[in-house]
Amino acid sequence: MTWQFELVAGPFEGPTGGVVWDGAAVLFTAVDEGRLLRFDLHTRKVDEVRRHLNRVNGLAFGPGRELYGAQEGGRRLVELVGDGRMVAADALLDGKYHNQPSDLVVDRQHRIWFTDPHHSAIPFGPQIFPLLDHQSVLRLERNERRAWTATRITNDTASPRALLLSGDETTLYVADGEPRHCVRELRAYPVRPDGSVGHPSVLHTFGADMRGPHRGVEGMCLDRDGTIVACAGWRVSGPGPLIYRFAPNGAVIETHPLPVDAPNRCCFGGHDLGQLYVTTAGGHLLMAITQAA
Numbered sequence: 001m002t003w004q005f006e007l008v009a010g011p012f013e014g015p016t017g018g019v020v021w022d023g024a025a026v027l028f029t030a031v032d033e034g035r036l037l038r039f040d041l042h043t044r045k046v047d048e049v050r051r052h053l054n055r056v057n058g059l060a061f062g063p064g065r066e067l068y069g070a071q072e073g074g075r076r077l078v079e080l081v082g083d084g085r086m087v088a089a090d091a092l093l094d095g096k097y098h099n100q101p102s103d104l105v106v107d108r109q110h111r112i113w114f115t116d117p118h119h120s121a122i123p124f125g126p127q128i129f130p131l132l133d134h135q136s137v138l139r140l141e142r143n144e145r146r147a148w149t150a151t152r153i154t155n156d157t158a159s160p161r162a163l164l165l166s167g168d169e170t171t172l173y174v175a176d177g178e179p180r181h182c183v184r185e186l187r188a189y190p191v192r193p194d195g196s197v198g199h200p201s202v203l204h205t206f207g208a209d210m211r212g213p214h215r216g217v218e219g220m221c222l223d224r225d226g227t228i229v230a231c232a233g234w235r236v237s238g239p240g241p242l243i244y245r246f247a248p249n250g251a252v253i254e255t256h257p258l259p260v261d262a263p264n265r266c267c268f269g270g271h272d273l274g275q276l277y278v279t280t281a282g283g284h285l286l287m288a289i290t291q292a293a
Helices: none
Strands: 005-009 016-021 026-030 035-040 045-050 056-061 067-071 076-080 086-089 104-106 112-116 136-142 148-152 160-165 171-176 184-190 201-206 219-222 228-232 242-246 252-257 263-269 275-280 285-289
Touching: 005 035, 016 067, 016 275, 026 056, 026 275, 056 104, 056 112, 067 104, 067 112, 104 160, 112 160, 136 160, 160 219, 201 242, 219 263, 228 263, 242 263
Parallel strands: 016 056, 016 263
Antiparallel strands: 005 285, 016 026, 026 035, 035 045, 056 067, 067 076, 076 086, 104 112, 112 136, 136 148, 160 171, 171 184, 184 201, 219 228, 228 242, 242 252, 263 275, 275 285
8 A cells, every 4th residue: 555645734944853643633843943833633733832942853752641852952851841841851971961862762661762963953052062972872761869860872873863662662773874974774772671772783774876875764653563664765865755664673564755855753643543644854744544544
């Protein structure tokens, strides 16, 4: 079955980023505009939920339906509290400020795993604290005093873009590398009982052609069967903007072309979770009825 994508919102000014299903509608960010938006499938309306997000990109719900964002502009993670507050969920890493979080996932133990690359857009405010000399996956968790602490999880990533936990939380999927500087790979790290990760398997490597390097994965989600659904590709090179379906072992099950360029992030929504929503670098929100419907 070919997925037919339709434009349901946008384009906005700059990219649209993190996208999540809240049980009734789709929440997503207009990154450069600093806004959290809500798309209602029944009314087809887009409403502004809040503004002044300071470049929040990735979004994720916690186990208690807490909504967290990766704030590239503020170099921190934030909790978007229902009363309108934006509360920092952050900690120093070995006494230093980390880079610019871009994507995140929260596990059942309420630990926040996030990608921490450098970003071409500089953070807001005076650049007092230098960026780290590594770009890694980090994790926040609360200690016995309920304060957040930070741990470095990967030591082999060059520019992690997106991440995802398997349904049983024993595998961490990481999309590493951006086209201009790094090899683009989709990796699977085994998660040990103590929360550290083992040596990864490379599930997929994105190549290059006469026009240049292919764009790797920028966002991922799981379908109901545990298949990895990933946003990748662009019109600059390679096969173009695509939604990939990867088996957990890395086999490409199928691909679905997009009518617009450079997909960013994705999530399933609808009452049966049979609709796939995709945000893009051009500021769109797309929707397709999937085979899982």
